Amino acid sequence: MRSPAVSVILLAILTAGPTLGARAEGPAPLPVEAIAPGVYVHHGVHAEASVENEGGIANIGFVIGDAAVAVIDSGGSPMEGAALLRAIRQVTPLPVRYVINTHFHPDHVLGNATFAALGAEIIGHKNLPMGLLARRDTYVANYTAVFGADSVKDLIVVPSHLVADRETIDLGHRILEIRAFPTAHTDSDLIVIDRESKTLFAGDLVFLERVPASDGSILGWLKAIAQLREIPAARVVPGHGPVTAPWPAALDPEQAYFERLVRDIRKLLAEGGSLQQATDTIGLSERGHWQLFDSYNARNVTTAYTELEWE
Amino acid sequence: MHAFIRGILAAAALVFAGTAAQAYDDPWPDLQAALFPGKAVESGDAFIHITAPERAYDAAVVPISVDFDLAKMQGIVVKAMTVVVDKNPAPVAAVFHYPDGTTNPSIGTRIRVNEYTNIHAVVEATDGRLFLAAVFVKAAGGCSAPASKSVADAAEHLGDLKLKVPQEASADKPTRLELLIHHPNFTGMQMDQVTRNYVPADFVQNVTITHDGKPVLSIEGNISLSENPAFDFWLEPKSQGVLRVNAEDSNGRKFERVWMVPAAS
Numbered sequence: 001m002r003s004p005a006v007s008v009i010l011l012a013i014l015t016a017g018p019t020l021g022a023r024a025e026g027p028a029p030l031p032v033e034a035i036a037p038g039v040y041v042h043h044g045v046h047a048e049a050s051v052e053n054e055g056g057i058a059n060i061g062f063v064i065g066d067a068a069v070a071v072i073d074s075g076g077s078p079m080e081g082a083a084l085l086r087a088i089r090q091v092t093p094l095p096v097r098y099v100i101n102t103h104f105h106p107d108h109v110l111g112n113a114t115f116a117a118l119g120a121e122i123i124g125h126k127n128l129p130m131g132l133l134a135r136r137d138t139y140v141a142n143y144t145a146v147f148g149a150d151s152v153k154d155l156i157v158v159p160s161h162l163v164a165d166r167e168t169i170d171l172g173h174r175i176l177e178i179r180a181f182p183t184a185h186t187d188s189d190l191i192v193i194d195r196e197s198k199t200l201f202a203g204d205l206v207f208l209e210r211v212p213a214s215d216g217s218i219l220g221w222l223k224a225i226a227q228l229r230e231i232p233a234a235r236v237v238p239g240h241g242p243v244t245a246p247w248p249a250a251l252d253p254e255q256a257y258f259e260r261l262v263r264d265i266r267k268l269l270a271e272g273g274s275l276q277q278a279t280d281t282i283g284l285s286e287r288g289h290w291q292l293f294d295s296y297n298a299r300n301v302t303t304a305y306t307e308l309e310w311e
Numbered sequence: 312m313h314a315f316i317r318g319i320l321a322a323a324a325l326v327f328a329g330t331a332a333q334a335y336d337d338p339w340p341d342l343q344a345a346l347f348p349g350k351a352v353e354s355g356d357a358f359i360h361i362t363a364p365e366r367a368y369d370a371a372v373v374p375i376s377v378d379f380d381l382a383k384m385q386g387i388v389v390k391a392m393t394v395v396v397d398k399n400p401a402p403v404a405a406v407f408h409y410p411d412g413t414t415n416p417s418i419g420t421r422i423r424v425n426e427y428t429n430i431h432a433v434v435e436a437t438d439g440r441l442f443l444a445a446v447f448v449k450a451a452g453g454c455s456a457p458a459s460k461s462v463a464d465a466a467e468h469l470g471d472l473k474l475k476v477p478q479e480a481s482a483d484k485p486t487r488l489e490l491l492i493h494h495p496n497f498t499g500m501q502m503d504q505v506t507r508n509y510v511p512a513d514f515v516q517n518v519t520i521t522h523d524g525k526p527v528l529s530i531e532g533n534i535s536l537s538e539n540p541a542f543d544f545w546l547e548p549k550s551q552g553v554l555r556v557n558a559e560d561s562n563g564r565k566f567e568r569v570w571m572v573p574a575a576s
Contacts, residue, residue: 131457133502134457134501134502135456135457136502137455137502138452138455138456141452142452269475272475272477272478274374274376274419274489274543275372275374275421275541276362276364276374276376276419279364279368279374298364298368299368299369301368302368302369302372303369306372306539309473309475309491310468310471310473310491310493
C-alpha cells in the first residue's frame with residue numbers, strides 16, 4: 001500500500017498539476033484532481049468540443065492500485081487521451097492495464113488509442129462496439145470539422161472486453177466493480193465503483209450543471225436513476241459537472257428534469273399536442289437550472305415525445 | 312430564370328449572410344427539372360405555409376407541416392403534393408395524393424435532414440398548375456443516424472399502427488388525425504450493428520387511408536421520412552365510420568388496422 005505521506009505528496013503534486021505541466025518540457029499533462037486516495041479526475045468544461053479544450057468536455061479519471069492503473073473514460077480526442085497519460089505518469093509509473101468506456105459518446109472514448117497502443121485492455125458495455133460503429137461516420141465527420149483530418153487516424157478504437165452484466169477487475173489490492181445498465185442515457189451505459197474509496201464513476205448516467213442529453217430512453221434513464229440510488233457510495237463522479245458530488249443527492253436535479261418532461265409530455269399528448277408543440281414548449285421552466293440548456297432540451301423532448309406517444 | 316428561383320436563391324443567400332462564408336450549392340433547379348420536366352411552377356407563398364424548426368434538434372426526426380390558407384386558395388383544388396428535402400440522398404421524402412372533394416390538404420410529417428437544406432413542397436392542382444413553397448432547415452446527419460435508440464424495441468413493434476384522435480372529434484366537423492407507423496425506415500446508409508455492413512434500405516412505401524369506404528389520402532413514402540413515420544392530416548367525416556389504414560413497406564410487408572372514427576360515445 002502507498003503510505004499516507006506519499007498520498008499527501010501526490011495530492012500536492014496533483015493540486016499543482018497545471019503549473020508543473022506548464023514548466024515541464026513538451027505538451028502539458030491534463031490537469032487532474034485527487035478526489036480520494038488513488039482516485040484522480042479531470043474536470044470537463046461545459047462547452048462543445050473545440051480545439052481550445054481538445055474535446056475535454058467530460059469528466060474523465062483514473063484509479064491506481066498496487067499493480068496497475070485503470071482509466072475511466074479516455075477523453076474527447078487523441079490529444080486529450082495523450083494528455084491524460086502524461087497526467088498519470090506524473091503520479092505513477094504503474095502500467096495502465098485497463099480503460100473502461102462508460103458509453104460510446106465521443107467525449108468519453110476518443111482517447112482510447114493512446115492506451116490501446118500501450119497494451120491496455122479496453123472495456124465497454126456489450127452494446128458499445130455496435131453503437132460506436134453505427135455512429136462512426138458521424139463522429140469522424142464532426143471531429144474532422146472541429147480538429148481537422150490530421151489526428152483522425154486513431155480516432156475510433158472499439159473495446160475488446162465486453163461486459164453484459166457485472167464484472168470486477170483487480171488493480172492489485174484494489175477492486176473495481178463494473179455494472180452494465182439497460183438503455184438509459186445510451187444503450188451502452190456502464191458504471192464503475194472503486195470499492196476502496198466507495199467512489200462511483202457514473203459516466204453520463206449522472207449530469208450536474210450541464211443539461212443531460214438523452215441518446216437512449218427517458219423512461220429507461222428514470223429506471224436507472226432508481227437503481228443507482230440503491231448503491232452505497234461515498235461520492236459520485238458525474239460524467240458532466242463537478243469532479244465529485246454528494247451521493248445520492250447528485251441524482252436529484254436530473255430526476256426532477258426528466259420527471260417534468262415525462263409529466264408535461266404525457267399531458268400534452270393527452271391534449272393532442274404535436275411534436276413541434278412539444279419541442280416549442282416542454283421543459284422551458286428548467287432552463288435556469290442548466291448550462292447549454294437550449295442546445296439539448298428540445299432534443300431530449302423529441303426523444304421523450306417519440307417514446308411516450310406509443311404508450 | 313424564373314422569379315421564384317431567384318427568390319429562393321436570394322433567401323438562401325440571406326440565410327448564409329450571417330454565418331461562415333459557406334456557399335449553398337442549390338440543387339433545386341436540377342431537381343425541379345427532373346421531377347416536373349417541362350412544367351411551369353408558380354409561387355404558392357400566398358397560400359402554402361411550411362413550418363419547420365430553423366435548426367433541427369434531432370436531424371433524424373425533424374417535424375414539418377405544410378398548411379394551406381384555405382381563404383386564399385382562390386378556387387385552387389389540390390390533387391397531390393410532393394415534399395422534397397433538396398440536399399438529401401433521396402430528396403423526395405413523400406408524395407401525398409388527395410381524392411376529389413378534399414378541402415384541406417394540410418399535412419404534417421417527420422423527416423430526416425442530412426445537411427443544411429431547403430425543403431420544398433410542390434403542390435399539383437386539379438387543373439394541372441404547380442405551386443411551390445420552401446423553407447430552410449439547419450440540420451445534419453439525419454440519414455446516417457442509427458435508426459433506433461433501442462434496437463430490441465424496434466424489432467418487437469415493427470408494423471404497429473397508432474392513430475391519434477382528438478378527444479373533441481365528432482362526425483360533423485373536420486378533425487386533424489395523426490397516424491404513426493412503427494418502422495425503422497432504414498435509409499440504406501446505416502451500419503448494421505452486428506454484421507458491420509450497411510443495412511439495405513427498408514422503408515414504408517405506400518400508405519392508403521380510407522374512411523367509411525371512401526378514400527381520404529394515399530402516401531408514397533421514401534427514406535427521407537423519419538424512423539416510425541408519422542403523418543397528420545384532416546379527416547372530414549360525413550358520419551361515424553371505420554377509418555382503415557393499409558401500409559406496405561419496400562420489402563412487401565403489409566400492415567393494416569382499423570379504428571372507429573369518431574369513437575363510439
